Amino acid sequence: MKSLGFVLLLPIALTGCSSGGSGWHGTNITGSVPSLAFDMKRADTGANVDGEDFRGDVTALYFGYTYCPDICPMTLSNMGRALQRMGDAAKNVRVLFVTVDPRRDTPAEVEKYVKAFGPQFVGLTGSEDQLARVAKRYRVAYSVSPDPDPAKYEVTHSSALFIFDRHGEARLLENSLSTDKPDIAGVADDLTRLVREKD
Template sequence: MTALSAASLRRIRLALLVLVGFALGGLAAVALVPQLRARLLPASGTGAVGQALIGGPFTLTDHTGRRVSDADFRGKFMLVLFGFTYCPDVCPSSLQVMAAALDRLGPKAERIVPILITVDPERDTPRQLAAYVASFHPRLIGLTGSPAEVEAAQKAYRVYVRKVPDPKSTAGYNLDHSAFVYLMGPDGTYRTHFGPATSLDAMADRLARIVQ
């Protein structure tokens, strides 16, 4: 058996270094990807503050015609749903669960401001929102604004919205949109979110644990 040449040894060492580099890179990816995912897509029910890239400043018009910003709600929890008054199903059901959960909380509910931010500023005027929110909860606030203002709020909360043709609608369109309910803390940071299938019991119980 002949001894390996110096050139062969160098090639073997180079191959080993490459393999070690790939292995270390794979370990780094395994460690990093869950952290990135946790920041961008937190699991429903997490209560950690500041881990999710959800929320941010907005300036909109409420259902009474008053200009408001996110800063106006500091010191209170915000329970935020993005939806619209012509929404046929998920928005009304989510708002009903929100309202019932607040009623179940009793005095704790005073620390929470329920908010509906429209994704349909073309149709959802302050007057339209006023009639709509009153049918769900006396403290529910409806927010609208210019298309640019509403879009900025949607981007801050990572809300998906897509206009789709709908011949049954008088406006000729409907809106597909994500339907998460976000709980923001008194400092304006994300606390948790609720999916559209969240039950009244689940929402009320989690709110009771977080809102102290």
């Protein structure tokens, strides 16, 4: 699966944002990306959920699909490793997986997929319109790659993780987890720092 470079998706919104001098390992996007908000369904229960349902936890938002052959499982597996490194603090983190392939990804498939990475992972599904709205909110691009076999197409999408604080405010963008040199320790450190932030 081809991954879209995130710098191409947020050329204006991320201008001036960086990790340099902030103490963060990820890219500081405070004030440049909208707060956590969406209208989707939980894959495990079918319940309608929005960003408010995850207030109180540090939340990571990721767009992918269960048929993804490489980038998605690599990113989510590395995220799981970062959570394991956090110890008890990981109890206050949720990782939301939004499928960009609602035509093939059934709720049951999404639920089975995310739970393989850890208990903090939550699968979200919805209609193509719902997906388009949340993708537009965060300027996330995705596209279906044509294939002679309609059941075997791939979806090109961003590989970045958005990280929100306990109040649902966008704070960091994490890009390393889909690379061959993932910053597991850095991601764990950033998440732990957000969990421990005082109001």
